[in-house]
Structures are given as C-alpha cells and as structure tokens.
Amino acid sequence: MRNLRGADLRGADLYGADLRGADLRGADLYSANLRGANLVRRELVRRELVRRELARRELVRRGLARRELARRGLARRELARRELGRRVLVRSRTV
Numbered sequence: 001m002r003n004l005r006g007a008d009l010r011g012a013d014l015y016g017a018d019l020r021g022a023d024l025r026g027a028d029l030y031s032a033n034l035r036g037a038n039l040v041r042r043e044l045v046r047r048e049l050v051r052r053e054l055a056r057r058e059l060v061r062r063g064l065a066r067r068e069l070a071r072r073g074l075a076r077r078e079l080a081r082r083e084l085g086r087r088v089l090v091r092s093r094t095v
Contacts, residue, residue: 030055 002022009032016036030052 002019004019004027005023006026007024008028010028010030012029012032014037015033016038017034018038020038020040029049032052034049
C-alpha cells in the first residue's frame with residue numbers, strides 16, 4: 001500500500017494513475033486531475049473530493065460576495081452623486 005497520507009497533490013496531473021490501495025487520508029487533492037485514475041479505496045478519497053468541491057463552492061461564494069460588495073459600492077457612489085445633485089439644486093433655488 002502506498003502512503004500518500006497528507007501529501008500535497010494540489011494541481012497534480014494524476015490522469016490514469018493507479019492509486020489502488022493508496023492511503024490518501026488528509027491528502028490535498030485540490031484541482032488535481034483524477035480522470036481515469038484507479039481509486040479502488042474510494043472511501044478514503046471521497047472525503048477529500050467532497051472537501052475539494054466545498055472549497056470550490058466557497059471560492060465561488062467569495063467571488064459573488066466581492067461582486068456584491070462592488071455593486072453596493074457603486075450604488076453608494078450613485079446615491080452620493082444624487083445627493084450632491086440635490087444639494088446643488090437646493091442651493092440654486094435659494095440664490
């Protein structure tokens with residue numbers, strides 16, 4: 001049995017790799033290419049694949065949150081611009 005426990009396999013090209021019996025507990029498989037890999041002991045890998053998918057979802061969620069913050073920033077600028085426009089209109093009426 002190969003001991004890959006805790007290995008840093010981020011981005012590794014494991015296409016078609018024979019990983020039968022490999023101990024992958026705690027291995028970081030983020031964005032690793034596992035297409036065609038022989039993962040007979042899937043129960044050990046499944047947790048890592050789920051964690052990887054959750055990490056991807058978290059990155060997407062963070063990206064959406066950043067876009068939302070940017071959109072809110074633009075909305076605040078628009079409100080500030082409108083407020084400045086109102087102040088100019090109020091001043092011009094009193095003059």
